[in-house]
Amino acid sequence: MGSSSEPTTTEGGTSRRDLIKRSAALGLITVPTMSFLSACASGGGDDDSGGETKGETSEKNPFGVKKGTKLDVVVFKGGYGDDYAKAWEASFQKKWGVTSTHTGTQEITGKLQPRFNAGNPPDIVDDSGAQQIPIDVLHKNGQLLDLAEVLDAPSVDDPSKKVRDTLIPGTLDAGMQGGKVVALNYIYTVWGLWYSGKLFEEKGWEAPKTWEDFLAICKDAKSQGIGGLAHQGKYPYYINVAIMDLIAKTGGLDAMKAIDNLEPNAFVGSEAATAAVEAIYEVVEKGYLMPGTNGLTHTESQTRWNQYKAAFITSGSWLENEQLKTTPEDFDMKFLPMPLLPDSKLPFEAIRAGSGEPFIIPAKAKNLPAAKEFMRMMLSKEWSTLFAKEANSLTILADGVDDSVQLRPGTQSTVEASKAAGDNTFRYLYTEWYSEMGTAIENASNELMAKRIQPKEWLKRAQAAVDKQAKDPESKKNRRD
């Protein structure tokens, strides 16, 4: 799910950028330096992980979970809450006799950075939210376990299959760093536009399939005093969803890979990129944006959209959960794949789909066997259903929700959209790989939306960010074909 402005799972505007905690984090600058001492003193002394926590392995117990050991679980407690994790832990204890220490928090960085530095990390972590520790950074520091062992283990539901073969194709990609899966992005997410079924019915609008129809609805909306497109301007991550989706759908997977692979013509000289940015800019120029949307936070603009002040909004499928409290009962939230520009390489049904909410196992975890088993069980139908029930979201387990669970309309519409899309899904990876480049492109988009730069300048700036990243020798390790 990407850039750390990733808002997936926070509840409210204030908690998202939790002020006091941030300021405390500033103080933390000095804390890691403190642990330097202890790290030096204890260097080499903690290589015994697995020794006393590993029991006998068997077919049912491939990793050798040992009864009576402890598991240290840290979960990001945002829009999905942490009840699902508590339910898992209870189930885990029942099955394996391993008790868990549970920490539900929004301050992942504040709580965990000192522990990673001291070589004393938890056993399994949901590293998400505004204060996640970027996965690329953790990976570069050698802190993440290669999850291949878990993924190649037999599935809990069907031991004849490997865990990795029970997942929705492509959902592991987001957790790849340097060719290895080091993070399990657990929640299945789709990105695109959203609208209110009720508003559309009232106004007699049809869900648009082409950019022309999209603009026509925006125009009609504007004439009735409603904004066309809303976006969460304070966090340009969101408008980038629209821009990047358009690029991928217009230019096909090659246009997307050119960006992820840092090609010299990823933006400048790419017809798809030019067409996409110009299309977005047309919305700005014609005044189809919801007034003031460029400066609003995600909560503010999404709430406005809930109040029927805009026809469309950009977001990922966490939107429904995030807006539970402000969405009117009869709002009928609906997902819409990005409408098509002329001569697009991908069909209208194609969507950006992938996974978010990265779960990681630290390489230096004390109870590795239990952590691996915990992750294996997360990918069982029982636990996936528990998650859907507690958090109203799909997981990456294919067909992972028991039919008895009733989904909300927005989530239901994403289920239908993914079915319609079939194999026509795509997913950018640069946001996971290159935090700095992502931020630079977001800044350019912010300027574009405020009409301070033109599409040409946007392309130049985005390309400059790509070129700068390409100079970093570390970047060579990330490549997709």
Place this chain on the structure above:
Amino acid sequence: MRKGQYRFVAGFLVVPVALYMVFVIWPYIQTFGYSLTDWKGQSQEFSFVGLDNYTTLFKDDVFMGAIWHNILFLIFIPAITILLALFFAFMLNAGGRGRAGGVAGVAGSGFYKIVYFFPQVLSLAILAVLFGAVYRSDSGGMLNGVLIKLGLVDEGTPVEWLNEPNMVLWALMAVVVWHGVGFYLVLFSAAMQSIPRDIYEAALIDGASRAHTFFRITLPLLWDSVQTAWVYLGIAAMDMFILVTTMTSGDYGGGPDHHSEVMATVMMRNFLLYGKSGYACAMGVIMLLLTLIVSVVTLRATRRERIEF
């Protein structure tokens, strides 16, 4: 001093000095150490890169821009806050119409004093939320709402206060000043009240105007407080992290397009988001140096002869 007294004094100082060394001085030294490495922030593996971080730093446009913003804050925040606080304090204590006794504040000054102090009671976090609502970029914002009602702004194109490169710094400054004036007003008031009345009375008898009494009597006798205020406000202006990071756009704030960046936000972004922790430590060292220089310069520049009364 008698023999043994040094040992006695030292005995008391050992613990606090040791604590200070371990928790303040040592981390500073370590930060400097890290600033010479390519530390990535999440493990203890790194290599020594000499002064590379510092040379990169001075070519980093974003960080250099941030320094300029801090300097801008450094000039305007103390100046505006102190001038306003002095003016209000003077009006509250000595600005009343010369009545029979001579020196008194304007009518209702006790009440004003309390009201002015209110903002100081709010934490910066609340302040950020409050002004977030004031500056909100659509018709729901307080400023925009009023301007739209007055017909000065079109509802379709509200002012995006914090998303305008030319406005964002001033908008932030207004928050700090609003927050600080009350406190310094009380500080200056207390100092003014310790100025003997007879001096004012003598001046009034000699026919001095309010402006005269202010510049010839009040200000010189308040100089110590003003100096203190300047250093405190200067340090606050060098920081600004909380407000910028919460109120402006971008990861750790600083938007739009780095126009409100301060050193602390650039540092945090590099430290936590980009994983360039060694580089961020170098920024921290520069921040420390600049803050030290500012403090020393301010104290030196404002040094005057003390007037005893």
